Amino acid sequence: MTENLKNNSNQVSRRSLLKKIGVLGTTGAAAATGVTLAAQVVEKSGQEFSDSLDSFFQKHYRRMSPEEVQVTIARLQRKAKRKYNKDISIDTAPPLPVTLFGYALNISKCKGYRKCVDACVEENNQGRDTQIQFIRVLEMERGSMNLEESNHYYDPETVPQKGKFYLPVQCMQCENPPCVRACPVKATWKEDDGVVVIDYDWCIGCRYCMTACPYWARHFNWNEPHVPPEELNPVTHYLGNRPRSKGVMEKCMFCVQRTRKGKQPACMEACPTGARIFGNLLDPESEIRYILENKTVFRLKEDLGTEPKFWYFTD
Amino acid sequence: MKATFSFWLDFIREAFRGGKLFYLWMTLLTVVVFLGFAAYIRQFQHGLIVSGMSDQVSWGVYISNFTFLVGVAAAAVMLVIPSYIFRDEMIKEVVLLAEGLAVAACIMCILFVTVDLGRPDRIWHMLPFVGEFNFPQSLLAWDVFVLTGYLFLSLTIPYYILFVRYKGGEPKHNVYFPGVLISIGWAISIHTVTAFLLSSNVARPFWHTAILGPRFLASAFSAGPAFFLLTLKFIRRYTDYPVSEKIFQRIAIIATVALQINLFLLFAEIFTEFYHQTDHTASALYLFFGIGGKTALVPWIWSAITMNVVAVLILSIEPLRNNSRLLSVACVLMVVGVWIEKGMGLIIPGFIPTPLGEVFEYSPTLIEVTVSAGIWAVGLIIYTLLAKAAIAIELGKVRYKKLP
Incomplete structure (x- = not known):
């Protein structure tokens, strides 16, 4: 009986010993993993910390040397990777030579489908929660050009509705842009191809450009913009559709990431009615030049003297 | 050097010395500052989404308060002119206090613009050379330039005068007078530039009028002195600083x-907008009558007009103006009336309808209101401290004692 007990106690103690070892082992392993993880975290947060420090001191895009641009882009890519867990490319293609981009829109063809609006959001990585849209399609009463009578939120079963016509409005890439003059820190400027762009990392978010724009073309990130990672367009341009942060302005930039490579802007590609004509105003053979020379065209608020490079025409 | 050190020591000591009421007042203000700061932290974390602003109405109470306070800052000059140019001894007594108010108002202006920024961490981008200061192209760059300059002038001139008095001397006319002349021009410029900041926008027909500059000056020179007069009443009651009844009358006449003039200019504006309505009348229509059942600003503008009309009636009838209590009432009405006129009556309707004709209303959130209250409390703390120290030095309570 006593022996039995002894045996038992022996067994118990052996078992508990094994258990203890086991626990120790697991703890040890856990600790080891923990240390490695912690080291990774430290390394990662160290990188993150130095990245955020560097982004604080990030220069104005136009003041950076080519090397600095490369370093900055690598950092911006790491940032995008952290936020979206996705590799993105950030292009810096300069304006094409002898190019001045312009747009013409056939309002007799536009049926108000808003395909351009959706394509633009997909292409240009606007925050889905911030709900920024670079194009606003106005439903207008036939017989009037009064914008104040337009409907911005039309939502009937089918379009076009009887007695209405549709007027898409986006950045007009003015030759004499009031927004550029307004900016107190030169965070927005007109490129040589006539496109008004923003350095999202230089903008201080004062929104004075928004006040200055007669076309309501500039939009502000009131909160941190989020795009579902699977929807994020990874092909970006520094002055174009790269991911933005909260507190900065953004706007239509004629899809520089596409158009500087000879592609059409996303809105034109998406338009099912062929109402949109984009092209080089300096190329006499271009379709847009044909329209300007042969159609009756008009521009919105031409009287304000901002020289928009966006024309409307009818068949 | 020693005198300077001793001056600052005494200045700070005097600024923070006071009775129960003083500490109660300061505690109250500090609590409001902390509340405002807490609200701002929230805004900083979540972004300006916590405000009532939108892509449609992209400036709100922050810029409204900024615009109003630029006027208050500029108004100090109205009291400087008779004091220094016409050697008006009477107003000279209080002109240092007015400069103190200008300092406080300038700092509030800078704070209001800062809290309105989407990226306050990038404010250094505005620094010349280090950043990219878009001067002279951007009117906002001009505003930053004239405001900091005015703050500098409003600090240095009174500092010189107080410092000399502290040492027991008399300030030299040919030392401070050129500074005063510059600051007079400068004060007019800060409000003109702020008006141009708005009127230069072809996109906003409601602001795009030449009358905006003169209207800004007129409203500033009414609300500014009125606000100052109210603080003088406060000072007379709670300190031994002698403010003669005649000073109140003098300031009241300026206001x-x-x-x-302000009411006349407003009338001229209304007439031009409404006699023959165009598309550009839309903002005025929205402000005064509402559009399509959207009437958020209508009660504000009509109460502002009522307040200003009552104030002008009290002030224009001499027996009423000479009544001390009625004068205070008129001043309160005027300050509140002009404050509404600048914010709800000018900044916000400028955005409604949008350039694409959308009527979208704005109302501030609790966070915006709390942050604004916090900034006002900061300004009142600064004004209180400056006024207390200046009064002590002016009264000769503290003087530089040379060690034997």
Whole structure:
């Protein structure tokens, strides 16, 4: 009986010993993993910390040397990777030579489908929660050009509705842009191809450009913009559709990431009615030049003297 | 050097010395500052989404308060002119206090613009050379330039005068007078530039009028002195600083004339907008009557007009103006009336309808209101401290004692 007990106690103690070892082992392993993880975290947060420090001191895009641009882009890519867990490319293609981009829109063809609006959001990585849209399609009463009578939120079963016509409005890439003059820190400027762009990392978010724009073309990130990672367009341009942060302005930039490579802007590609004509105003053979020379065209608020490079025409 | 050190020591000591009421007042203000700061932290974390602003109405109470306070800052000059140019001894007594108010108002202006920024961490981008200061192209760059300059002038001139007095001397006219001349021009410029900041926008027909500059000056020179007069009443009651009854009358006359001109300019504006309505009348229509059942600003503008009309009636009838209590009432009405006129009556309707004709209303959130209250409390703390120290030095309570 006593022996039995002894045996038992022996067994118990052996078992508990094994258990203890086991626990120790697991703890040890856990600790080891923990240390490695912690080291990774430290390394990662160290990188993150130095990245955020560097982004604080990030220069104005136009003041950076080519090397600095490369370093900055690598950092911006790491940032995008952290936020979206996705590799993105950030292009810096300069304006094409002898190019001045312009747009013409056939309002007799536009049926108000808003395909351009959706394509633009997909292409240009606007925050889905911030709900920024670079194009606003106005439903207008036939017989009037009064914008104040337009409907911005039309939502009937089918379009076009009887007695209405549709007027898409986006950045007009003015030759004499009031927004550029307004900016107190030169965070927005007109490129040589006539496109008004923003350095999202230089903008201080004062929104004075928004006040200055007669076309309501500039939009502000009131909160941190989020795009579902699977929807994020990874092909970006520094002055174009790269991911933005909260507190900065953004706007239509004629899809520089596409158009500087000879592609059409996303809105034109998406338009099912062929109402949109984009092209080089300096190329006499271009379709847009044909329209300007042969159609009756008009521009919105031409009287304000901002020289928009966006024309409307009818068949 | 020693004198300077001793001056600052005494200045700070005097600024923070006071009775129960003083500490109660300061505690109250500090609590409001902390509340405002807490609200701002929230805004900083979540972004300006916590405000009532939108892509449609992209400036709100912050810029409204900024615009109003630029006027208050500029108004100090109205009291400087008679004091230094016409050697008006009477007003000279209080001109240092007015400069103190200008300092406080300038700092509030800078704070209001800062809290309105989407990226306050990038404010250094505005620094010349280090950043990219878009001067002279951007009117906002001009505003930053004239405001900091005015703050500098409003600090240095009174500092010189107080410092000399502290040492027991008399300030030299040919030392401070050129500074005063510059600051007079400068004060007019800060409000003109702020008006141009708005009127230069072809996108906003409601602001795009040449009358905006003069209207800004007129409203500033009514609300500014009125606000100052109220603080003088406070100072007379709670300190031994002698403020003669005649000073109140002198300041009241300045405010009266300015308010009369202001109301006339408002009338001229309304007439031009409404006699023959165009598309550009939309903002005015929205402000005064509402559009399509959207009437958020209508009660504000009509109460502002009522307040200003009552104030101008009290002030323009001499027996009423001479009544101390009625004068205070008129001043309160004027300050509140002009404050509404600048914010709800000018900044916000400028955005409604949008350039694409959308009527989208704005109302501030609790966070915006709390942050604004916090900034006002900061300004009142600064004004209180500056006024207390200046009064002590002016009264000769503290003087530089040379060690034997």
